Amino acid sequence: MLPKVANHLIHHTSRAVIAVQNQTGHTLRNVLQLQSSSGPSTAVTGWGSSVSSGAGPHSGPGPSKFHTSSRLHSNSTGPPLSASQVRERVEKLSAFRAPSQQRSQSVLADTSSDASQLVRSGFGTYATLISTLTDRDFENYEAVRRAEARLRRRRRAAISDNAEEEEQRIASLRGDSHFASAFALFQTAAVNPNSKFPLHIYNKLLRSCAIHSNPHAAQAVYAHLEKRPDLDPDAQTFISLIATYSGSRDVHGAEQMFQKFRDASRHDRVQWSFDAIRSDPSAHASQYRQRASQMAVWNEMLTAYFRCGQPSDALNLLEQMMDSSAGEVVRPTDVPPPSPATFSCTINGFCQLGDVPTALTWFERMLQQQDSASADPYEPTRVPQRPDQATWTAMLDALADEGMVADLNRLFARWVEVAPSDGTAILSDHRDTVLAANLRFMDTRADLQQAKALELLDFLTEHVLPWSVDNVHYTFNREISRTLSQRLVMQYWNRGHQDRALELAERIASRQLQVLQHGQSQQTLDSSRTQSRIEGTRRFVTDLVTDILDVTTTGISLTHLLRLSGILADVGALHSAAFTEACLNAYALQRNSPTLALSIREWEALLDVVLSSEADVTASLNTLVDDLLQHSVDITQFSEHAKGQLVRSLSSSDLNSVRLLAQLGEPFASRYAELERAQRSPSVVSAQSFETPSSWDATPTTPVSPVSGRIDIAQSRYVGEFLPRGNKAEVLVAYERFKEGVERGIYPRSFVAARLISALGRSGEVEKLHEVYRTASEAFGSLENAKQWQTTSWFILEDHMVIGLAHAGDIEAAHAHRQRILQHGGVPSADAYGALILNVKDTTDDTTNAMALYQESQTYGVVPNIFMYNTIISKLAKARKADFALQLFQDMKARNVHPTSVTYGAVIAACCRVGDAASAELLFQEMTSQPTFRPRVPPYNTMMQLYTHTKPDRERVLYYYNALRQAKVQPTAHTYKVCTHWAALINAWGCVQKDLDQALKIFDSIATHPTTNANGPPMPDAVVYEALVNTLVTARRMDLVPMYLDRLRSSGVHMTAYIANLLIKGYASVGEIERAREIFESLQDPEEGVAAPHNHAPHQNKPQAASSVPADAPVYREPSTWEAMVRAELGIGERDRAVALLQRLQARMFPPAVYQRISGIMLDDSVAPWAPTDASSSSPSFS
The missing domain is CATH 1.20.58 (Methane Monooxygenase Hydroxylase; Chain G, domain 1)
Known part of the structure; x- marks a missing residue:
């Protein structure tokens, strides 16, 4: 993402200059030409090393190579921005960089003008870009490491699904060239003999050198650092240098870097710090930092020997450390003693060499020690301590990969014993590793004896699970x-x-x-x-x-x-058709066997099978009843659920059925007696004439709901075919299918019914929503097999009632179901909170309730999903709370929730609403660079509107319009309104060209123009009148205003607050302050806490009938109206009146940000009624 964004940010937004100052520019161009003709001085190679902080090695993600291209060409025009403006844009770029697994395309091409602008803006800009690029390079490296670990675990478990997709993702991550771009920037800056970077920039570059095993680049970076008499390297510098050479299997280079470290230490030219202890609050003591830093560098050299295949040299180095006389205090010239991290490095080293037996020997020696692993990996100890969790993990992984199952099981059993006292945690991954290795061993050993196999299985059951x-x-x-x-x-x-x-x-x-x-x-x-x-x-x-x-x-x-x-x-879980058939076939074969003896639980299970059958349930039930009677089964021992199934399923007119139920007492005993009398005296009463007693379902022995039926997997698929994404017609089809099933006593699973509820709510079918909710609640309360599933089903239904009712607009009812969930110890889902936030009613500060809901969700530990993030960010954007929106945007990326086009659209709109063009540009570039980006029209319209109204820039508008067409997105009416609306044409002639006559001529031609739809809304519309009034104000021709206002009213067009804003400004500018006051006071205030209606053009997807406003409807003040009036009063020196207006504004309970913005005008001594404002440019709404 970032290289491309950086390039576009500077190339397009900053419009960097071509020329550079004096000889510096010529020198720079010469260097760049040299680079482009001969290539860079160092090849930036791929991922083949480890990056460590002295605590132990990590395998690099694997080999891949790429080369940076430093061809920097110039094709930008326009005046240069100031250094501070360039820095501002680059700092924006840095601020937006957040940990994320999303990547962008690699850098396209820097330009010499970009580089020139950077030189002029100072090396702080270089540092920001290099830091950003190398951070992303490291994040990609970490993402590859995690992805490869996932792939290894899945392969161990013999799961091959999605392996190809994961490999493609890894290849994509490795293909990103962030380091290439960072190093090219460094080379460009290094040409200047006065270039100075802070130490962390050198270290980040060296970290990337280690990631890519690029000793040539590392040498160039370190050589530049060595020339700095004012800056000493730290321990991390040498850790990365050693790791770079060991990654390329150059042991001599690693030794040279290690010797440089020792020489620098002797001359007191090392800062005692490295990455692993920077954020450790316990590592502030200088003695500790010095000792830990020494150990970390020595540990890295120990690791380097192992990586280069020289374990003997590694052991010699370890021997030196064990023979050291240093203790808690390690002087710069001392050999540091070993620490727990040192012994972990040794075991890791043998494992990576493939010498697992030797690693196991060392590990078992550690396991025999009495002292548990220290929480501090850099505590000096000449005697190994017990293994820490990282060492356990490395050892188990190595044994599993080598197939050493006996040793693996023995060690794991030992770990289970000592883990509580050692303070180590056995995680799910560890258990999976042992299980996978043993199962693979049993699958591949055809000669494995049954007794041994059973022994292994019992071990896995009792000790590993x-x-x-x-x-x-x-x-x-x-x-x-x-x-x-x-x-x-x-x-x-x-x-x-x-x-x-x-x-x-x-x-x-x-x-x-x-x-x-x-x-x-x-x-x-x-x-x-x-x-x-x-x-x-x-x-x-x-x-x-x-x-x-x-x-x-x-x-x-x-x-x-x-x-x-x-x-x-x-x-x-439901019975599949195949399983039900197998059960019924086995039952048919064994039911007449004299040895048939089923337990109560087995009879209950058989009842479940019979009821789930898709065949003739009645015949199977009758057979089951006969067998229950024949074997004298005491159904009073059945569970309440099974009793309820019998009561609901058996016929009240079948003698055997009622005879069986008579065991349950009343009313079944009386019913049985009546049926017996009917059978003996058929002339007296017919068995078919009996009705089911009303008290049947109320028997105390079977306290169940009167719902009869079963949950069916086929019905779940049938009803859920179009859910949850179906259109309204498909949702209604699902509803009819649900009703048909209910009539036959067949119900879908609870989550299908819940999805139908929320889908009906989205479709506005509130009555049907409540019907499904009532039916499903009754059904699942009696049909679910166990209490916990009833509870879960209830929570799912309630959760989707929140979603459905919120989307249907019944917010109070939605909150009632939300409260029910909370009162019963549950928590609404992220989708439920998202729906509530989405449908919060618009108010002056419409984010208050939305943020309250968001904070509540976080209090209860809800993990936001993309829908929830999108809704809350959109609310913040509409309220112009860009800072909060960006904060949540960063939060979602930190949580690995990938932003969508909707997310980007919302946060871009937030920036545009507050006029932050640099951030909006950056976000737009980030959005379009995402691999999963799907172009949508709103962000393009928003950017065009930004550069049409807020920060007029014709080239930028056309740039985004062309980008829209290149993305094959169909422009909307709003797109054309921004680009080619009559208002834009009038504004161009009247305000830009100052040709009032031409502007009026265009205005008069609109009504009869061929493009004007006679059956459409009145034209000219309010937006055109706004442009015309703005033209009259600019020309100081307020004498013409009354005539055009009369035409506005007579044509049926509703005046807006934005037209009033211009009138206030215009009359104040020609000294007619009373007319300005009259206009202000003629407007009305909306209800407190409610946004002013009727001032914005309707969205293009709304029907005209729903969006038209009567011409005589009240005109409501916007915040910008108050601002215009305050400016008008201050412009004529009426400060007291301005203060009075602010007091009225404050009483209206506007958001603090709105009040502070308007009240801030009081601090501006240059206030005048014609001071530039955005009052007249606020009217078009963001699409």
């Missing part, structure tokens, strides 16, 4: 953990241990539920995060069932199938 529920750890929103757990269960199953496989599956599912319950009780999980973990748990069980059905060809016993059915019920 976590069983604690105290923290939200190892949950199945993690695909790797879910997949590995599933494979572990299948290992038991495939090796003939079906009972143990099902027991493990039950334990895993139960633990997942307990973790979620604990997370909800501790309010560490909001509804969206809970839902993702619920869906992961259901996915685990359903995928496991599918795998078992696929691999079992000889048939599965009914008992095993019913246990699987019970697990499905526990997690709230």
Whole structure:
């Protein structure tokens, strides 16, 4: 992003000059020509090294090479900006740089005029750009490192999905040339013998040299630093230099840099600091910084020896450190003693060399020590301490990759024992590593004995899988953990241990539920995060069932199938058609067996299977009832849920059904007696004549809702086909499908019903929304298999009621459901808060309620998504709170939420509203450089409007118009209004060319012009009249104003506050202050806290009937109207009247920023009624 933005920012916005001053410019051009003809003096190579801070090595992302091009050409015209203006723009660029995985295209081409402008603006500008570019280079390196780690973990777990996409992303990150651009800037600046950079710029350049393993560039940077008698390098300088040479496997170069460090230390030419301790509040003591810095450089040299394949030299260096006589105080000439980080470097080094047995030997020696790992990696110790968490991670990864499963398991079991006392944490990634290595071992060892395999499986079950529920750890929103757990269960199953496989599956599912319950009780999980973990748990069980059905060809016993059915019920997952068929077939084969003996839980599971069948449910139920009676099953032992299923499903007219239900007591016992009498005396009463008693559903033994039916996976897909993104017609189709299913007793899953609710709200179908909510609430309250799923379903429905009602405009009802969620210990989702914020009613300070909602969401730990960020940033933009909008914009990028075109449009609009063209330009360039950028018309219109009204610049308007067309975006009416509106033409002739006659001639021709639609709105419109009045004010022809105001009223056009602003300004400028006051007082104030209506042109997508305003409607004051009147009073010296106006303004409770802006006029001694304002340019709204 940044190289391209920097280029465009300076090239297009700054309009850098071509000429440079005196010989400096000629020298610069000569150097640039030399660079472009022969290439740069150093090749900026790709990613092949590590960047460390002395704490240990990190593998570089891999080899790729690119070369910078320093061809700088000149093609810009226009007057140069001042140095301060250039610096301002570059500082803006730096301010917008935030950690993000989003990248832009590489730099296009710098220009000599750009470089000339930079030279004139001082080396601070160079420093800012270099810092920004190298920071992004480092962020890309870190992003590659994380992506490669993810890829390794997925490959270990045998998950190949999305691997190609991840590799492409890594290749894209490596292809960015931020360092090439930074180094080119450095070379350009270094030509000047007076160039001076702060130390952190040198270090950032050297850090990038280490990332790209580029010793030639590092040598150039360090040589420039060495020539600075006023600046000493620090420890980080030498760490990066050593890492650069070791990355290119140049051990002699690394040794030379190490020797330079020792020489500089002896001459007291080293600053004792490095990156790892800069932000450590405990590292302020000078003795500590000196000791830690010494250790860090020595550790880096130790790492360099290992990277260059010379472990003997590394051990010799370690021996020197262990023989050191230095202690807590390390003098510059001393050899530092080793620290925990030193021993970690040693183990890491052996692991990276592939000498895992030696690393294991060292690790076990550390493990035998009595002292736990120190929290300070630079605490001097000649005796190794116990491994810290990073060392554990490196050792386990190495053992797993080498397939040394026995050692891996032995060490992991030991870690489980010592982790609490050592203060180290065993993370989900560590458990995944051990599981993946063992499962790969069992899959590839055909000769593995069954006893040994069972021993391994039991070890993984009891020691590797976590069983604690105290923290939200190892949950199945993690695909790797879910997949590995599933494979572990299948290992038991495939090796003939079906009972143990099902027991493990039950334990895993139960633990997942307990973790979620604990997370909800501790309010560490909001509804969206809970839902993702619920869906992961259901996915685990359903995928496991599918795998078992696929691999079992000889048939599965009914008992095993019913246990699987019970697990499905526990997690709230649906029965697939294949599973239901398998269960019913197994039941048909075994039901007549004399050995059939099912437990209560198995009978309940069988009931679930029968009710989920897509075949003849009635026949299957009758068969089940007969078997329950035949085997004398006591249904009073059934769960309340199962009892409720029986009550709702069995016929009140079937004798056997009522006989079975009679076990539950009244009213079923009385009903059974009546049916028996009817059967004995058919002439007295018919069994078909009995009606279901009204008290049937109220029996105390089965306190369930009277809803009858089942949740069906096919119905979920059928109803949810168009959700959540369907248009109104598709949403209504989904609603009809929902109703049809309800009539047949078939319901979709809760999240499908919830999506239908919110979709109906977006479509304005409030009545249907409430109908679906009532039906779904009743259904899920009785049909869900377990209490926790009922609770989750309730929260999901309530959450989508907030979303749906907010979008439908019923904000009070939406807040009522929000309060219900909070009162019951839940938290609304980011989508719910986003919908509430989006639909906050416009007020004078319409961000107050929006920010209150945002702050509440953060209090409850809601992680904002892109929709929520977009809505709150848009609200801030409309209120001209650009600083807050930019702050949230940076926050979202720091949280790795990728901005969309909507986001950029909102934040660009925020900058434009406050006249910050530099920031708007920068953001626009950043937006268009995103790989996922999809052009939309509003940002282009906003930029054109900025340069049409706020900061008139015809070239910039045409630039953005051409960019719009090049992006193949269709211009809107607003686009043409900005570019070619009659108002623009009148303004050009009347205000710019000062040709009043031509302006009036154009105005008079509008009504009869062929382009004017006779059936459309009145033309000239309010915007044209505004341009005309502005022309009359500019020409000081206020005598013509009354005539045109009469024409405005007679043509049915509503006057706006912006026309009034110009009239106030115009009359004040010709000394008619009373007329100005009359106009001001003739306007009205809107309701307190409500934005003034009718002053802005309607959006082009609104129907005309909805947007037209009667000509005699009141004209309401805008903040700019108050500003115009204050300026008018001050312009004639009426300061007291201006103060009185400010008091009235303050009483109106305008936002502080608005009041401060207007009151700030009082401090301007140059105030005059004709002082430039934006009052007349505010009317067109941002599209």
